[in-house]
Amino acid sequence: MEEKENYDIKKIEAKWKKYWEEEKIYKFRITGNLKKNSPKKIYSIDTPPPTVSGKMHIGHAFSYAQQDFIARFRRMNSGVFYPFGTDDNGLPTERLIERRNNVKSKEMTRADFIKLCLESLKKIIPDFIDDWKTLGISSDYDIYYSTIDDNSRSISQKSFIELFKKNEIYTKEFPTIWCPECQTSIAQAELEDKEQESFFSTLKFSADGKELLIATTRPELLPACVSVFVNPEDKRYKNLVGKKARVPLFNFEVPILADNSADMEKGTGVLMVCSYGDKFDVDAINRHKLKPRIIISEDGRLNIKAYEGLKIKEARKKILEDLKKKDLVADEKKISHTVNTHDKCGTEIEFIPTMQWFIKILDKKKQLINQGKKIRWHPGYMFKRYENWINGLEWDWSISRDRYFGIPIPAWHCRHCNKIIPADEKELPVDPIEREKKCPECGNIAEPEKRVLDTWATSSLTPQIASSLINNKIKIPFSLRPQAHDIIRTWAFYTITKSFIHEKKLPWDNIMISGFVTLQGEKMSKSKGNVIEPKEVFEKYGADALRYWAASSKLGEDLDYQEKELASGKKFVIKMWNAARFVSQSLSGKKPGNLEETDRLFISKLNNVIKSSTLNFENYEYNKAKQDAVDFFWHDFCDNYLEIVKKRFYNGSNEEKNSASYALYYMLLSVLKIMAPITPYITEEIYQNYFRKFEKEKSIHISKWPEKIKIKENESDGKIFDLLLKVISDVRMEKTNAKKSMKSGIILTLEKEIKENLNPVIDDLQAVTNAREIKTGKFKVEFV
Numbered sequence: 001m002e003e004k005e006n007y008d009i010k011k012i013e014a015k016w017k018k019y020w021e022e023e024k025i026y027k028f029r030i031t032g033n034l035k036k037n038s039p040k041k042i043y044s045i046d047t048p049p050p051t052v053s054g055k056m057h058i059g060h061a062f063s064y065a066q067q068d069f070i071a072r073f074r075r076m077n078s079g080v081f082y083p084f085g086t087d088d089n090g091l092p093t094e095r096l097i098e099r100r101n102n103v104k105s106k107e108m109t110r111a112d113f114i115k116l117c118l119e120s121l122k123k124i125i126p127d128f129i130d131d132w133k134t135l136g137i138s139s140d141y142d143i144y145y146s147t148i149d150d151n152s153r154s155i156s157q158k159s160f161i162e163l164f165k166k167n168e169i170y171t172k173e174f175p176t177i178w179c180p181e182c183q184t185s186i187a188q189a190e191l192e193d194k195e196q197e198s199f200f201s202t203l204k205f206s207a208d209g210k211e212l213l214i215a216t217t218r219p220e221l222l223p224a225c226v227s228v229f230v231n232p233e234d235k236r237y238k239n240l241v242g243k244k245a246r247v248p249l250f251n252f253e254v255p256i257l258a259d260n261s262a263d264m265e266k267g268t269g270v271l272m273v274c275s276y277g278d279k280f281d282v283d284a285i286n287r288h289k290l291k292p293r294i295i296i297s298e299d300g301r302l303n304i305k306a307y308e309g310l311k312i313k314e315a316r317k318k319i320l321e322d323l324k325k326k327d328l329v330a331d332e333k334k335i336s337h338t339v340n341t342h343d344k345c346g347t348e349i350e351f352i353p354t355m356q357w358f359i360k361i362l363d364k365k366k367q368l369i370n371q372g373k374k375i376r377w378h379p380g381y382m383f384k385r386y387e388n389w390i391n392g393l394e395w396d397w398s399i400s401r402d403r404y405f406g407i408p409i410p411a412w413h414c415r416h417c418n419k420i421i422p423a424d425e426k427e428l429p430v431d432p433i434e435r436e437k438k439c440p441e442c443g444n445i446a447e448p449e450k451r452v453l454d455t456w457a458t459s460s461l462t463p464q465i466a467s468s469l470i471n472n473k474i475k476i477p478f479s480l481r482p483q484a485h486d487i488i489r490t491w492a493f494y495t496i497t498k499s500f501i502h503e504k505k506l507p508w509d510n511i512m513i514s515g516f517v518t519l520q521g522e523k524m525s526k527s528k529g530n531v532i533e534p535k536e537v538f539e540k541y542g543a544d545a546l547r548y549w550a551a552s553s554k555l556g557e558d559l560d561y562q563e564k565e566l567a568s569g570k571k572f573v574i575k576m577w578n579a580a581r582f583v584s585q586s587l588s589g590k591k592p593g594n595l596e597e598t599d600r601l602f603i604s605k606l607n608n609v610i611k612s613s614t615l616n617f618e619n620y621e622y623n624k625a626k627q628d629a630v631d632f633f634w635h636d637f638c639d640n641y642l643e644i645v646k647k648r649f650y651n652g653s654n655e656e657k658n659s660a661s662y663a664l665y666y667m668l669l670s671v672l673k674i675m676a677p678i679t680p681y682i683t684e685e686i687y688q689n690y691f692r693k694f695e696k697e698k699s700i701h702i703s704k705w706p707e708k709i710k711i712k713e714n715e716s717d718g719k720i721f722d723l724l725l726k727v728i729s730d731v732r733m734e735k736t737n738a739k740k741s742m743k744s745g746i747i748l749t750l751e752k753e754i755k756e757n758l759n760p761v762i763d764d765l766q767a768v769t770n771a772r773e774i775k776t777g778k779f780k781v782e783f784v
Contacts, residue, residue: 007577009542009570013681017133021141025699028081028140028470042081043074044478046463046508047139048491049085049147051092052124056131059484061534062559063514065550067482068137069622070512072677074479075138076705081474083466084139086128088121089147090455091182091344094405096120106183110404110433110450117405121146131534136543136680138701143469147458148407152465153429156458157410159498160399161422163359164411168501169399171420173355175275175282175292176398177340180300180312181347184402185356187454188395190490192343195336201320202268202331207245207256213330215267217337219323220316221274223250223304226290229271232258237270248328249319257288276351278340279394296350298402312350357400357409357451361497365390371496371506378512378620379556382485389489397494399457406452408432414439414446421446460494463507478508485513485556512620515558523558532561544679545569551626551678572630573682576675579638580668580686586649587665587690592658595711596648597760599663601724602641604717606632606667607708613674614705622678629674637667640725640768647767665694670706720757724765727758731769734781747773749780 020026045067050060071082094105097117105113129141145152163169176185198217205212205228214228228245230237237256244253261280262271273284275292285292297303302315310318323329340349361368369390377383400409408431410423419441423430432448439446458465467474476499483491492511499507516523519532537546548569553559595603609632613625645660652660669691676683680701687700697703727750735742748771750758755776758765766774772784 007574009544009573009681010539012685013134013538013543016681016684017136019684020138020699020701021133023698024142025701026075026082026138026140028083028143029079041078042474043071043078043480044081044474045071045083046466046478046481046495047083047085048483049087049145049459049462050128050132051090052086052088052121052128053092053096055128056135056534058532058534058537058561059517060131061135061537061546062517062550062553063482063484064132064137065135065547066514066553066555066622067480067512068135068547069551069677070480070482070617070620072138072680072701073617073622073705075701076673076676076703081143081466081470081478082139083143083145083469084129084132084137084141085145085147085462085466086125087147087455087459088125089152089406089458091184091401091403093117093121093148094403095344096124097405105404108404113404118148121148134538134543135534136547138680143466145465145469147455147465148405150429151468152458152461153407155461155465155468156407156453157423157428157430158425159461159464159502160410160453160457161425163501164420164422166501168360169357170360171355171357171400173353174358175351176354176356177395178298178350178352178354179342179345179347180296180298180350181345182342182403183298185354185398185400186342186344186349187398187456187490188393190343191340191349192346193338194341194346194348196339196348197334197336199320200267200333200335201323201329203323204248204328204330205245205270205272206248207240208243211330212240212245212270213268214270214272215331216272217335218274218277218316219319220302220307220312221272221277221295222247222319223302223307224274224276224293224295225250225254225272226275226285226293227254227273227288228256229259229262229273229284230256231260231262231264231269234262234264234269249323249326255290259284259288278351282351292353294353296352298352298354300347300350312348354402356398358396359399359457359497359501361397362393362395364497364500365393368493368497368500371500374506375496375508376510378510379554382488382511382513382556385485385488386492389493397497399454400451401454403452406455407458409449409451409453411449412437412439412446413449414442414444416444417442419446456490456494459491460498462495463499476503476508477506479510481508481511483511483513485515488513510620513556515553515556518558518560521560537566541566541570542573542681544573544681547678547680548572548626551622554623555620569679572634573679575634575638576672576679576682576686579633579642580690582642583664583668584690586657586661587668587694588658588661590658590662592662593655594659595662596656596659596764598644598724598764599659600711601717601721601761602636602667603663603709603711604713605636605721606670607711607713608718609674610670610706610708617677625674626678629671633671633675636725637671640728641667644728644764644768648764665691666709669695670709672700673703673706676700720761723754723757724761727754727765728768730779731771731781738781738783740783743770745784746771747775747782747784749775749777749782751779752776754779 071080074080097120179186202213202215205214225247240256241258243256245256246253274281276282295302295304300312302310307315369387372386410430412421412432437446463476463478495507499505545566549565609628613628616625648656648660672683683700
């Protein structure tokens with residue numbers, strides 16, 4: 001078979017992308033001609049709405065391709081509800097709009113900034129979504145939502161009101177996890193650990209007239225010190241319990257308390273408790289009812305004399321300098337330690353007391369773990385991440401954010417009678433700032449809530465939002481939630497939580513978890529400059545090649561970006577195209593009177609591939625399905641079958657030709673259908689060019705998934721098939737070793753048992769090996 005590479009990837013992919021859109025190939029239908037789309041057979045997908053970032057990144061392409069493999073497979077078996085959404089509500093969008101327009105949200109009025117966001121998104125989103133269409137994501141793009149549109153706002157606000165009325169939401173002033181850069185509270189799930197270099201400084205406190213050494217990485221919190229802890233078992237400091245310690249440089253005293261949280265092995269064994277250095281300080285101050293000293297403002301600057309206005313790291317450096325000048329530093333070591341940062345900007349978080357809204361989750365940890373156990377996780381071990389996250393929870397879910405662009409919290413506060421007034425559902429969607437509300441109890445004008453909801457408070461409702469787009473005809477639980485493993489603690493957890501609190505239901509029956517894309521073992525990051533742009537890949541290799549690469553990884557596994565894998569994908573696409581062109585004149589779906597034995601054996605092997613690939617797709621193991629199909633196509637079909645039947649086509653009887661034509665038709669069509677979920681463009685191109693005239697459906701992607709071809713099968717089929725291919729391979733090896741052409745004539749000698757086993761296919765064996773004669777004896781190839 002002559003190999004040609006003049007397959008115009010860009011032109012062909014653009015053609016079918018346009019065709020799918022114009023012909024509404026992926027349109028979701030409950031009623032109509034497609035009986036398979038009856039409500040009972042709908043496979044519903046809670047599609048991840050990608051965060052609007054201006055353009056798709058390679059991680060998007062990787063994980064969305066994997067979920068699309070399943071969507072396309074299911075569409076060939078039943079109806080599929082596969083909507084598309086964009087996550088444009090929240091901090092990432094704010095930061096994107098600020099960068100694109102060179103503005104700062106805090107320097108604009110809320111109304112002006114929201115207007116700018118909405119106008120900018122209107123320009124960005126069409127091109128952003130087009131990247132997904134180019135990748136071949138087979139969503140129904142007419143069933144579309146944005147997490148900031150009126151419908152999503154209404155559903156999100158309604159959820160808030162329902163949970164507030166159920167007493168599952170409360171407001172409280174609390175040392176909140178705070179990002180000084182983004183100037184908003186964040187949830188525990190938005191924390192990211194970061195390794196950072198710092199100084200571990202041993203400072204000279206004093207107590208009972210003596211020096212008391214305390215080691216810390218945060219000397220800037222000395223003016224926020226409220227207590228010193230020593231371990232009750234620590235004999236070195238037992239006599240100091242109940243006395244006072246003097247804070248160096250700032251010269252005030254704090255109580256010395258016995259507490260088990262003081263680690264005798266760490267530093268000097270004495271612990272400085274500040275308001276607030278970390279979550280342990282929050283806990284310690286609450287347990288001992290200590291009065292906090294708040295010295296850090298919401299913008300991350302100190303608010304005390306001598307250091308007022310300095311940012312945290314600047315203050316740390318200046319206070320250390322001042323301590324050294326006064327000989328108050330006993331020791332200093334450079335260390336590397338883990339700090340909590342905000343996952344959106346990488347800034348170290350602080351704990352700052354602010355009034356925030358919370359959903360109760362700590363009282364439901366066991367129930368939420370049990371809910372997770374009822375869901376089928378793919379791969380199964382990912383459930384452990386979910387369970388570990390819940391077991392490690394220490395706070396309720398903080399759902400309020402001090403930002404502009406988000407869904408407003410639908411509530412007002414009456415400062416006269418201290419009453420919270422939620423919006424009426426008839427008012428939704430509503431922005432309290434734009435609507436005056438009187439308190440129903442005292443009649444005074446209530447103060448509008450200015451905060452917005454955490455983006456996950458809305459994204460946790462994506463099944464409800466998606467279903468609402470078709471008048472709630474798809475009921476919860478959905479069939480599938482696809483997502484990456486880094487947001488198990490957020491999107492998966494919060495969706496399970498919301499569904500449980502609202503309805504005591506699971507949001508979906510299955511969850512499939514994708515991994516990350518790495519480059520030389522490291523997670524890709526713009527800051528590291530190791531990012532691969534999908535558009536560049538599309539340009540060089542095509543979408544099919546990228547999807548082929550994505551299918552080489554198991555669910556849940558990170559995959560290193562290797563250009564050679566994309567080259568393999570492109571090579572496969574070209575191989576399919578060449579093979580189809582080579583046999584195109586020989587294709588016929590008409591069943592022959594008699595099936596030649598060789599053809600029957602190859603169809604029997606194909607039936608095994610259909611069976612295994614179907615089972616693998618059903619088990620979300622698309623990588624195994626792909627490998628089965630590729631191996632059959634490349635090795636069995638191209639390397640062997642096409643060579644075996646070549647002479648039969650040229651010199652055989654009509655009956656022999658008809659048998660080969662039938663086998664070629666169903667082998668190639670079945671491989672196309674199995675590979676259609678993975679490489680949709682090339683399979684559509686071949687289907688339309690060579691099969692459409694025989695088949696009913698106007699696209700391979702809405703055709704029926706292949707079923708086993710009805711032929712007589714024997715237990716020995718596999719053994720004889722493998723034996724046939726082995727003999728062919730051995731003969732080829734002998735010709736290669738002798739530096740002879742594959743067309744060289746030979747006399748072939750086979751052992752008696754092998755020859756007898758191959759007797760039903762002996763004519764085809766003789767033809768493909770170009771054997772003048774096949775004799776009995778010890779294996780031998782003689783050239784003639």
